[in-house]
Amino acid sequence: MKGFWLSFRSEFYKSRKTLGFWGSILLPLLICMLVFWGTYAHSEKMQQLSGTLLWLQLSGGILNIMGVLLLPMYIIFLSYSVNNIEHKSETWKTLFSLPIPKWSVYSAKYAYAFMLLVICLSLFFSLTIATGYLLELVKPELKFHEGSISESLLRLYIKLFFNSLGILSIQFLLSLLWSDFIKPMGVGFLLLIASGIGVGANWKYIYLVPYAHPMLAIMNVIRRAKASFGSFNINVVLLTRETYVSFIVAAVVFVAGFFIVQKRSVR
Amino acid sequence: MVIRTEELSFNFGNQQVVKSLSLNVPSNSIYGFLGPNGAGKTTTIKMLLNLLKTQYGSIYIFEQELNKNRVQILSQIGSLIEQPAIYSHLTGKENLLNRAMLVQVAKNRVDDILKLVQLDHAADKKAGKYSLGMKQRLGIGLALLADPKLLILDEPTNGLDPNGIIEMRELLIDLVRNHDKTVFVSSHLLSEVEKMATHVGIINHGELLFQGSITELRDVSKPLIHIETEDNVAAANFLMKQNIIPVEVKDEGILAPYISREDMGRVNSLLTGNGYQVYSICKQQKDLEKLFLDITKKAQA
Numbered sequence: 001m002k003g004f005w006l007s008f009r010s011e012f013y014k015s016r017k018t019l020g021f022w023g024s025i026l027l028p029l030l031i032c033m034l035v036f037w038g039t040y041a042h043s044e045k046m047q048q049l050s051g052t053l054l055w056l057q058l059s060g061g062i063l064n065i066m067g068v069l070l071l072p073m074y075i076i077f078l079s080y081s082v083n084n085i086e087h088k089s090e091t092w093k094t095l096f097s098l099p100i101p102k103w104s105v106y107s108a109k110y111a112y113a114f115m116l117l118v119i120c121l122s123l124f125f126s127l128t129i130a131t132g133y134l135l136e137l138v139k140p141e142l143k144f145h146e147g148s149i150s151e152s153l154l155r156l157y158i159k160l161f162f163n164s165l166g167i168l169s170i171q172f173l174l175s176l177l178w179s180d181f182i183k184p185m186g187v188g189f190l191l192l193i194a195s196g197i198g199v200g201a202n203w204k205y206i207y208l209v210p211y212a213h214p215m216l217a218i219m220n221v222i223r224r225a226k227a228s229f230g231s232f233n234i235n236v237v238l239l240t241r242e243t244y245v246s247f248i249v250a251a252v253v254f255v256a257g258f259f260i261v262q263k264r265s266v267r
Numbered sequence: 268m269v270i271r272t273e274e275l276s277f278n279f280g281n282q283q284v285v286k287s288l289s290l291n292v293p294s295n296s297i298y299g300f301l302g303p304n305g306a307g308k309t310t311t312i313k314m315l316l317n318l319l320k321t322q323y324g325s326i327y328i329f330e331q332e333l334n335k336n337r338v339q340i341l342s343q344i345g346s347l348i349e350q351p352a353i354y355s356h357l358t359g360k361e362n363l364l365n366r367a368m369l370v371q372v373a374k375n376r377v378d379d380i381l382k383l384v385q386l387d388h389a390a391d392k393k394a395g396k397y398s399l400g401m402k403q404r405l406g407i408g409l410a411l412l413a414d415p416k417l418l419i420l421d422e423p424t425n426g427l428d429p430n431g432i433i434e435m436r437e438l439l440i441d442l443v444r445n446h447d448k449t450v451f452v453s454s455h456l457l458s459e460v461e462k463m464a465t466h467v468g469i470i471n472h473g474e475l476l477f478q479g480s481i482t483e484l485r486d487v488s489k490p491l492i493h494i495e496t497e498d499n500v501a502a503a504n505f506l507m508k509q510n511i512i513p514v515e516v517k518d519e520g521i522l523a524p525y526i527s528r529e530d531m532g533r534v535n536s537l538l539t540g541n542g543y544q545v546y547s548i549c550k551q552q553k554d555l556e557k558l559f560l561d562i563t564k565k566a567q568a
Contacts, residue, residue: 098341
């Protein structure tokens with residue numbers, strides 16, 4: 001466990017000046033700023049909306065951008081950036097010749113990627129709420145305080161996180177094995193596009209494809225919201241069948257990755 | 268023995284790159300692991316560091332089997348493999364601080380190491396902007412950081428200027444003589460190893476061709492008498508008639524087998540007594556560089 005913590009701290013130390021780390025902070029900040037600016041510029045069209053509808057409009061704008069495409073792409077990027085530090089500097093050989101168990105090095109790297117994803121999604125949630133109240137501050141006619149969807153939104157982000165774990169594990173392993181960005185990126189992007197087509201076509205077994213899981217989380221909420229039109233209730237069921245698949249894929253790939261690292265020679 | 272390998276072999280696909288290697292590296296020695304490029308030096312070093320899985324044979328370091336005691340053994344080893352592996356986006360000092368964190372060494376040791384490898388003036392410069400020599404010195408610093416008992420260095424003088432090479436040599440000699448360390452250093456340059464090694468292993472095409480102390484290596488080379496005369500060809504013919512068969516006759520002189528000092532005196536008397544003017548006569552050890560080439564060529568043949 002000591003080796004794990006040492007490696008985890010080292011991961012932060014190494015990456016604290018890289019885009020891989022700052023991406024998890026800048027991405028939500030940038031998107032929320034853009035949505036803030038867009039809403040601010042067209043506030044007159046939204047003045048008549050109720051508090052809940054305002055929140056739905058705001059969070060929907062953010063979720064539509066990031067939930068479907070940006071989040072999986074960000075996971076592909078963060079998985080790569082965590083491993084690329086070693087590929088770029090050719091430091092795998094140094095890392096694996098240190099007196100630290102290999103599993104500690106591997107699991108600390110994975111845990112660090114996991115943490116970056118948590119930071120990113122937590123910021124998306126908290127900055128969405130902050131953006132709403134900030135908008136009301138500068139445009140008092142937007143009455144965000146009259147409604148609240150924070151609990152549902154929090155559940156949705158937690159679900160997005162759960163549904164992202166399968167992709168995280170797969171992309172993490174691919175990026176660990178391949179030093180060339182094009183390969184994990186290409187595979188990830190192709191699977192993402194194929195999953196998008198599968199979701200669009202309502203393919204029966206799409207819930208088995210990890211790259212479709214974040215999309216399914218958003219789609220399910222939209223479907224439920226449409227079904228309960230008028231009440232504006234966002235009913236987010238945390239654990240659904242695709243979430244279980246995401247957990248299983250994440251666990252299996254993580255363990256498989258560990259055995260691959262254990263057996264693999266460092267060239 | 269600090270390092271002991273038994274019949275170590277390694278294949279990359281169908282190609283056998285290390286063949287039944289049995290290394291014996293004594294404690295408190297500088298072991299020069301010599302061989303031309305592609306001889307299997309780096310592969311052997313990677314096996315010693317458990318980076319490549321041992322396919323055949325076994326490795327004992329500090330008399331402990333490597334695979335079963337990996338973490339314990341690696342905690343006593345500092346290494347530099349091929350070009351130094353450093354994080355180019357971090358400064359030299361940050362690279363050392365990161366390693367200090369991983370190997371649990373006090374932060375003030377980082378400043379000592381920076382001074383030792385003469386990078387204190389460039390401590391806050393990005394390592395990516397270091398010259399090759401500076402990177403190499405930082406790599407050595409990283410290897411020394413945890414004060415390991417055994418240093419495994421793969422071609423550590425690559426990229427160093429003559430001054431840097433001398434400093435590195437002095438540093439390694441000092442570590443062994445005054446700090447009770449053992450150094451395993453690979454090189455393709457015998458001249459470099461000759462100046463610091465106490466023991467030598469010569470490898471070519473994955474096979475260990477020679478192993479022993481530097482004195483033993485010198486002994487393999489038979490000493491010769493180098494004689495420079497007024498007329499080398501005539502003098503050589505005369506010696507042949509006296510049953511002293513020259514090994515080589517060149518414009519610069521004659522090379523004849525050395526037997527003893529007395530015998531060398533007799534050869535001198537014979538030549539001068541028969542009218543051959545001798546300009547110089549001396550015992551000559553076969554150049555180690557030549558010996559190294561002879562050993563590797565012999566194996567190729």
